Amino acid sequence: MEDGTVERVRPRDRILETAQDMFHKHGIKGVGIDAITEAAGTNKMTLYRHFDSKDDLIIQCxxxxxxxxxxxxxxxxxxxxxxxxxxxxxxxxxxxxxxxxxxxxxxxxxxxxxxxxxxxxxxxxxxxxxxxxxxxxxxxxxxxxxxxxxxxxxxxxxxxxxxxxxxxxxxxxxxxxxxxxxxxxxxxxxxxxxxx
Amino acid sequence: MEDGTVERVRPRDRILETAQDMFHKHGIKGVGIDAITEAAGTNKMTLYRHFDSKDDLIIQCxxxxxxxxxxxxxxxxxxxxxxxxxxxxxxxxxxxxxxxxxxxxxxxxxxxxxxxxxxxxxxxxxxxxxxxxxxxxxxxxxxxxxxxxxxxxxxxxxxxxxxxxxxxxxxxxxxxxxxxxxxxxxxxxxxxxxxx
DNA sequence: CTAGGGTGTTACCGGTCTGTAACGTCATGA
DNA sequence: TCATGACGTTACAGACCGGTAACACCCTAG
Incomplete structure (x- = not known):
């Protein structure tokens, strides 16, 4: 089935959502990549497969x-x-x-x-x-x-x-x-x- | 002579002045203790002899x-x-x-x-x-x-x-x-x- | 069934951070 | 002269940071 509407939220979206929330609450420099990935239920490698760098993640957020x-x-x-x-x-x-x-x-x-x-x-x-x-x-x-x-x-x-x-x-x-x-x-x- | 007006600026004052300037320009989390002491022409030990911690320095600033x-x-x-x-x-x-x-x-x-x-x-x-x-x-x-x-x-x-x-x-x-x-x-x- | 892409895991690199220990230097003041 | 205290220097501890390499896994499309 080629409908893109997958039920389970993709890691990229979980990361983006979690990062927004954590950046908002604790500030950008107050949150590390490890903390974001852990809270998003994923890992650092997956994050860096979807975002070039922390700066890129910040911008997307x-x-x-x-x-x-x-x-x-x-x-x-x-x-x-x-x-x-x-x-x-x-x-x-x-x-x-x-x-x-x-x-x-x-x-x-x-x-x-x-x-x-x-x-x-x-x-x-x-x-x-x-x-x-x-x-x-x-x-x-x-x-x-x-x-x-x-x-x-x-x-x-x-x-x-x-x-x-x-x-x-x-x-x-x-x-x-x-x-x-x-x-x-x-x-x-x-x-x-x-x-x- | 017991007049407290020394000509040369004491390290503590140099640190305080430098830290104010650097915190202002680069933000608190954007400036490290080493950078402050170096810019103030002193060293880390002297800073920690005058201030309990970075948090203390922040407050004094x-x-x-x-x-x-x-x-x-x-x-x-x-x-x-x-x-x-x-x-x-x-x-x-x-x-x-x-x-x-x-x-x-x-x-x-x-x-x-x-x-x-x-x-x-x-x-x-x-x-x-x-x-x-x-x-x-x-x-x-x-x-x-x-x-x-x-x-x-x-x-x-x-x-x-x-x-x-x-x-x-x-x-x-x-x-x-x-x-x-x-x-x-x-x-x-x-x-x-x-x-x- | 099979190949491949997305994902997870572990380990690691080099760098930076706050804070401390130990010791050496130097000026001042008694 | 000599002791005191402020200051400088080096080294280090322990933690965290951003980012990468190598490899195993599993779901899905064909």
Missing amino acids: LRATACKAGAMWEKFEVQHPGNKLAQLHAWVRMAADCLTADGRGCDMANAAIELTDTDHPARRVIKELKEAQRDRLVTLCRDAGIGQAELLADTLSLLLEGARVSVQSVGTEGPSAQFVRMAEGLIVSFRGTAAG | LRATACKAGAMWEKFEVQHPGNKLAQLHAWVRMAADCLTADGRGCDMANAAIELTDTDHPARRVIKELKEAQRDRLVTLCRDAGIGQAELLADTLSLLLEGARVSVQSVGTEGPSAQFVRMAEGLIVSFRGTAAG
Whole structure:
């Protein structure tokens, strides 16, 4: 049978899933290849048959995580079809949920901080994915009828980025606790000054 | 002569200074003890005579960095004595300078992201120092006559934190480029809604 | 049945890491 | 002069790291 849908999850997928989870929880430099393969129920050789190196694995993990995050946006469209303003508010709620539930920040931002070498191959991937993320939020703001869509999107981006970092340094009771109020206030404010 | 002011910089201070710089540039896990001692022109034994462990060194570095940052606040008071609103604007300018000049974010935030173990001894120090930083900004906002001082201070904190992270993932041309406009806009907005 | 590809196992390489032991050097101060 | 203490040097321990080689296994497609 040539249907590719195998029941048992292939080692490559188990590795990718496990690595995402462990990188997220313990950081990239805080997790070794051996720990990943063991947690994934496989071994080092199999990992290196599917990924060129740890750096390659890191990049694939970042792409996979971004892909999952992308699915969120489709959920917004499904939940509020055509209503871009409602989708923007849904984005705020989703962001707030990330803050309280997660404890660890954005994988891409964390990776950018950990991988200090500016020539690291993951850096351009991080930049690429973050820019795509930004474009998406800008478009949503614009479609929601916000005048200065770029400025609102950038402000919300920085607020969320900062909140996700703040959670890790001072916890959920710190400044990030006010994230929703800040974001909603900004949206109201920008809608007030709306333009064509 | 029993005056403690020795001309030659003591090894402990050289180590502390060098470690701060290298931790900042390359991250905590990206720098080894050997590299620090070599750059400081000393050796490993001397380091371990002054610091209990690498974790201890990390903590001392964070405290020293926070101390330097504290000196900035005194500069604001000197430059604009009594004028708290001017000091708040000076804080915004200082923050913006950090963004364009540095390339690497806040040492405390970076450390919080790198040291994923919640029991790590540096974590409570980070939280302590970050909370002190927040209190300072809240006080400044309140003294500047802002009504919702806590909310403005928290918003500015998150914006800056996010901007310092964003610089590392997408560079200075990303959302962080609008930091000053965002911050100044917020201050104006909060002064508009000022209360007693 | 058979060949081959995906997988598992073990062992290993060279390097790096934190931290310590033992000893030698040197300046200072009594 | 001599003792003390700070500092430097070398070597090492023990662990972990990323990555590779060689070989055995087993399921499946043909």
